[in-house]
Amino acid sequence: SQQGEEDPQALSIQEGENATMNCSYKTSINNLQWYRQNSGRGLVHLILIRSNEREKHSGRLRVTLDTSKKSSSLLITASRAADTASYFCATGISNFGNEKLTFGTGTRLTIIP
Amino acid sequence: SAVISQKPSRDICQRGTSLTIQCQVDSQVTMMFWYRQQPGQSLTLIATANQGSEATYESGFVIDKFPISRPNLTFSTLTVSNMSPEDSSIYLCSVAITGGWNQPQHFGDGTRLSIL
Numbered sequence: 001s002q003q004g005e006e007d008p009q010a011l012s013i014q015e016g017e018n019a020t021m022n023c024s025y026k027t028s029i030n031n032l033q034w035y036r037q038n039s040g041r042g043l044v045h046l047i048l049i050r051s052n053e054r055e056k057h058s059g060r061l062r063v064t065l066d067t068s069k070k071s072s073s074l075l076i077t078a079s080r081a082a083d084t085a086s087y088f089c090a091t092g093i094s095n096f097g098n099e100k101l102t103f104g105t106g107t108r109l110t111i112i113p
Numbered sequence: 114s115a116v117i118s119q120k121p122s123r124d125i126c127q128r129g130t131s132l133t134i135q136c137q138v139d140s141q142v143t144m145m146f147w148y149r150q151q152p153g154q155s156l157t158l159i160a161t162a163n164q165g166s167e168a169t170y171e172s173g174f175v176i177d178k179f180p181i182s183r184p185n186l187t188f189s190t191l192t193v194s195n196m197s198p199e200d201s202s203i204y205l206c207s208v209a210i211t212g213g214w215n216q217p218q219h220f221g222d223g224t225r226l227s228i229l
Contacts, residue, residue: 030214030215031214031215033217035220041222041223042220042221042222042223043156043205043207043218043220044118045217045218045219045220048215048217049218050215062120071168088155088156090156092214092215092216094214095161095169096169098144098161098163098212099209099213099214099215099216100146100158100161101146101158101180101218102158103156103157104155105155106143107157
């Protein structure tokens with residue numbers, strides 16, 4: 001079963017507005033990562049936040065992590081049409097000495113020009 | 114980061130046949146992964162492929178159906194065997210450049226596979 005559940009499943013906003021996506025997970029993690037996927041293509045890594053971190057920024061992206069609630073959020077500020085994509089959270093979990101990612105269900109973001 | 118090339122980018126196959134997908138990386142990487150993304154769904158890990166050892170398969174995936182090769186640190190193949198329409202998916206290769214934990218993965222553009 002999927003480790004992460006994302007909310008909302010779909011989000012449509014006007015260009016310039018902020019977009020917030022949430023991710024919940026079930027077990028202990030090493031880290032939580034966010035990825036973007038455009039039109040069924042490959043995924044692009046956006047940001048990684050370690051389990052001992054609470055907040056991280058990268059450009060217009062802000063990610064928070066609350067390990068007590070097993071949840072994370074991704075905020076995209078001042079959205080642009082090019083941000084239209086599907087966004088996935090993925091949890092990094094120890095697996096026989098290595099680390100594997102388990103992906104959430106994804107949020108489909110549409111930015112309306 | 115790394116540049117990852119997957120071939121073919123898409124294919125349409127007859128049921129009962131097999132297809133081998135190639136994943137080439139422009140630098141040596143420790144770990145390579147194969148994922149399946151069914152239509153409109155999220156990614157599911159098929160297996161982890163480390164050079165010099167057998168691939169490690171996730172629950173629900175078996176070597177007879179998805180044999181994997183990892184002959185060196187820059188290349189891997191995934192074969193989808195005896196295909197049925199249920200195998201219609203995007204298959205993605207990803208890499209973690211260094212081993213260990215807390216590493217991002219870098220993805221190829223995927224292979225879009227349709228089975229008739």
